Amino acid sequence: MSDAAVLIDVAFPLPLKNTFKYKAPGDMSGSAVFGKRVIAPLGKKLLTGFIVGVSQPTDPNFASTCNYEIKEVVSIPEDPPFFTEQLWRFISWAADYYFVPVGTALKSLLPPGATKKSKRWVFLAQNVGSDTCEQRQETDSLPSVLLKKGRMLEKDLISRIGESALKDCIKRGLLTTQDYLEIPRTMDQRGRSKKPIRTLSKQNGSYDPALWPELTPCQVAATNTISAAIESGGFQPFLLYGVTGSGKTEVYIRAIAKTLEKDKDVLVLVPEIALTPQTVRVFLDRFEGGVALFHSGLTPAQRLQEWRRIKERQVRIAVAARSGIFLPIDSLGLIIVDEEHDPSYKQEDGFPYNARDLALVRGMLDAACVILGSATPSFETFENARRGKITRIDLPERYHAGQMPRVEIVDLKDSKRIGDRKGFLTPLLLSHIQETLDRREQALLFLNRRGFDTFVQCKSCGFIFRCPNCDISLTHHKSKQQLRCHLCGYSQFAPPLCPKCASAAMSFHGIGTQKVEEELKKLFPTSRIERLDRDAAHNQEDLVAILERFRNHEIDILTGTQMIVKGHDFARISLVGVLYGDASLHFPDFRAAERTFQVLTQVSGRAGRDRRLSSVLFQTFDTEHPVIRYAARQAYEEFFEYECEVRRELAYPPFGHLILIRLEGNSETKVEQAAIRLGSVGRMLKAPLGGLTILGPAPSPRKKAGGKYRWQVLLKGTTRENLRRLVQQLRDAGHLNQPGVKVTIDVDPIEMM
DNA sequence: AGCACGCCGACT
C-alpha cells in the first residue's frame, strides 16, 4: 500500500496565488505528510515548497483528465511538518481577506532558513582544456578558478566577465550551465548546537500562584470571567478595558496560568516598541517553563531557535510582536493582545495585515480565548464590545493609589515669538525644563515632525483648513499653491492670508526637531541633549543604544518624534512635553483625535505611576479642542460618543469599512491616468452593489520615495461583503494591472498618507 | 519570484 504514489498539493513561498499538484512516487509516499517541505520543479527551477494537501490518486487517470502534465517532486526532506492544517487554513483565510497571493502569506509562517533556492552553476565543456592554441586564446578571458575547478557559480562569473560574454561562451560551446539545489539540512540539524540566546533570567516574583500579589475586587471579577471561558474552552473574545495602572497585567498572568493548567499554550502580542526585557521579565518571573521571545530585532538564528522551541512545545508561552500571530502554537488556548489600539499591529508593507484583527480570526479557528487589552481601546474594538461581539470587562480602579495624572495645557496663541525658531520653546516649557535640570532629573520632549510639511496652520489664531467632505485637514502642495484632501481629492487655492484673522503667517514649514535641539543646546549649554528620530537613529541598534543611555541618565533632555517610552521604565523623567500638539490633533487622518487621546492618556498615565513625573505639558493652539477636555478628565467613553458622531455621519470605521488602493510608478502621467481610470470604473461598478462610496482618486501627500509617484483611491462601504466584492470585480476585470503602475490593496488601512 | 516570449527603438 505504501508503494502507491500519492498526489500532493504544494504551495511555494512566492507571490503565487495558486498551489500546484505533484506526484510523490511510491518510495516517498510515506513522507508525504501535510506541512512537510518538498523539493519540486517549478518552471525551470527547483524550489522549496510545502505540502498543503495529500490525496490518494483514487482516479488513476487524473493525470490524463487534467490539462497539464503533473511532475514528480524531487525529494521530501526528513524534517517534521512546518505547520498544521489548522494554521494553513488560517493563513489561507488571511491571504484571501487581505488580497495577497497565498504564497506571499505563506512566507510569514516559515522560520528563517526554511526555503532554499537552486543556484545555477557554469561548467567548462568537456573538450575544453586540450591545449589547442585557439582554445587558449578563448579561455584566457575566463577566471582561473573556473579553469582550475571546471565550475563556478553563474552569478560570480557574470560579475567577473559580464552577461554577454557568458552568453557568447555558451553559444560557442565552451561553457554549459546547470541548476543545483543542495538538499537542505533538516531543520533538526540547523542551529541545534547553538547556545541558548536567553540572557534574561528570573529576578523576582514567584512561580507559586499562592505567593502572587493579591488581586483587587475588580481584578478578581475579571479573572473569574476569563477563567470560566478558558475552562469551558472554545473561542471567546474579551475586551479588557482597564485604565492605566489598573493592573491588566496581573489579570493576563492569571489567564495564562489557567490556560497552561488546561494544557493549552499562550500567545502574548505586545507592540514592537514595548517588547523590552522588562516586558518579558514580567512573564518570565511567574512561569517556570519560561517564555519564548519573538520580534524583528532577533537574528535569523535566534528567530529560528525561538520558532522551534515553540513548535516543539519546549516553551508554552510566546511573547511576540505582531508577526508572532503566525507562530506555530499548535495547541493554542489563549491569545492576549496588549495595548490592542496600538497602530504597530498593522503591517504596512508586503503583506499588509492587522495582527489584532487576525488574533480574533485565529482565536476563532483554533477555538482559543482572545483578550484585547487597552486603556484606550481602538474604536473598532470598543464598538464591537458595544454590539456584543466581544465581552467587555472593566478594570476601573487604579491598582496603585497614586495622585491623578496632571496634564498642563499651554496655549501657543499666547506665544509671541512663534514666528521664530524659539516658537515652541514657550516660557512655561523653558521654566519647567530649568526646574527639571536643577533637580537633576530628565525631560522628554516630543515634536511631531510629520505635521510640518503636511498641513497649514495660522500662526496667530491657529486656524486650520479642513476638507468639507472628509473632515480631515488639508495638505499643502507647495508647488501648486494648493490645499488638497488626500482622501477625496478636493482642492482649493492656498490663500496667503488667514481666512479667520487675516494674518499673513500661515505656515510652519522648516521648523524641525533639529532646530529645537540646537536652540535647547544654546539655552542649556551644560546639559546633555540628544535627539531621537529617524535621522539620529537609523536602525534598531541605534535606537536601543540611545534609549539605554537615556535610561542610565547619560542624557538630560531627549527630543523625539514619537512615543518611544512604552515599556521602558525611565525612573528619572519628571517632565514630558508635547511641543506642538496640533500636529497630532489635526493630523490629516480621520483617526487623528483618537490617536491624540491615546497618546495623552498614555503620557498622563505615566504621571500617575512614576512619582517623579510631575508635569506633562501639552502645547497647542486649540486649547478648547474636545479631545483635550475629555483626555484631561480621562473620559474615554464620552470621548468615544462624541467622536462617533462624525464617524457615523461619514461612515468611517467603526461604522463603515475601508479598502485603500494605492498606485505608484515612475511616470507621473501614467499613475495619474491609471488612478483616474480606476476611480471611474469603480464608480460604475459600485452602483449595483450598494452602500459603497469611492473617495478620490487623489495624489498621495507623502514624499515620493525613490522618485515614485503615488496616487490612491479609497473605497468605503457600509458592509464588508460589498466592499470586497467591488475589489474582486476590479481585480478580475484586470483594472488593477495597469502598465507601468504598481497597484497594492490595503484592507482596513491605518496609514492613509 | 524567475523566466521566456514578444514587440518596438538605436545601434553594428
Place this chain on the structure above:
DNA sequence: GTCGGCGTGCTC
C-alpha cells in the same frame, strides 16, 4: 538588418 529594452503571462 539585429541587440536589447521591459511589458505580459505562466509555472503543477
